[in-house]
Amino acid sequence: MAQFRLQGSKVLAVSLAGDTVKAKNGSMVAYDGRMAFKKMSGGGEGLRGMVTRRLTGEQLTVMEVKGHGTCFFADRASEVNLVRLQNDTLYVESSNVLCTDGGLRTGTSFTGLRGASQGNGLFTTTIEGTGQAAIMSDGPAVVLRVSPQYPLSVDPGAYIAHQGNVSQSFQSGVNFRTVIGEGSGEFFQIRFEGDGLVYVQPSERNTIGGEV
Numbered sequence: 001m002a003q004f005r006l007q008g009s010k011v012l013a014v015s016l017a018g019d020t021v022k023a024k025n026g027s028m029v030a031y032d033g034r035m036a037f038k039k040m041s042g043g044g045e046g047l048r049g050m051v052t053r054r055l056t057g058e059q060l061t062v063m064e065v066k067g068h069g070t071c072f073f074a075d076r077a078s079e080v081n082l083v084r085l086q087n088d089t090l091y092v093e094s095s096n097v098l099c100t101d102g103g104l105r106t107g108t109s110f111t112g113l114r115g116a117s118q119g120n121g122l123f124t125t126t127i128e129g130t131g132q133a134a135i136m137s138d139g140p141a142v143v144l145r146v147s148p149q150y151p152l153s154v155d156p157g158a159y160i161a162h163q164g165n166v167s168q169s170f171q172s173g174v175n176f177r178t179v180i181g182e183g184s185g186e187f188f189q190i191r192f193e194g195d196g197l198v199y200v201q202p203s204e205r206n207t208i209g210g211e212v
C-alpha cells in the first residue's frame with residue numbers, strides 16, 4: 001500500500017513501490033523515480049461514474065499515478081489533511097479531494113438540504129474502504145467529535161467532510177454571524193448527530209446567499 005506523509009502542511013508526499021494512487025488532475029508538483037500518469041474519467045469510476053457525476057453536478061477529475069519512487073502533490077497552497085479509513089466511508093466535497101489510495105472506492109451520495117445550502121448541488125463525493133485519503137482545506141482543518149450526548153452544528157461554508165455513524169439535518173432560522181449582528185441574510189446550519197468526526201476549515205466558502 002502507498003505510504004502517505006506530509007511535507008510541511010501544504011505538500012503531500014506519497015511513496016510508491018509499484019502501488020497506485022488516484023490524485024486530483026494536475027496536482028503533481030514533483031516526483032523522483034519512475035512514474036506513469038493516466039487521466040481517468042468519471043472520478044475514476046468509469047463511464048457510469050462519469051454519467052452520474054454529470055447528472056449530479058459533483059465533479060471529480062482525477063489521474064492515476066503508478067510507479068516506484070515518491071510523488072509530491074499540492075493544490076493552490078491549500079492545507080493538506082490525512083484521513084485514515086478502516087472499512088468505512090468518508091463524505092467529502094469533491095473540490096477538497098487531493099489524493100486517495102488506489103484501492104479506495106469513490107462515488108456520489110445524496111446529501112439533502114445541506115447541499116442546497118451550499119449551492120453546489122444535492123450530492124457529495126464518498127470515499128470508501130480501507131486506506132488513506134488526503135483532503136484539502138483553506139487553512140488548517142479542525143476535527144470535531146460528534147457523540148450521542150453532544151450533537152454538533154456547523155456553518156455550511158466551513159464544512160469539509162465527515163465520517164462515522166453520523167446523520168445530518170438542515171436547520172434554518174439563525175446563523176453564527178446573525179447572533180453577533182454581522183449576518184449576510186443566509187440562515188443555514190448543518191446539524192450532525194450520532195458518533196463520528198466532522199472536518200471544518202477556518203475559512204468560509206461562498207454559498208447561495210454569499211459568505212455565511
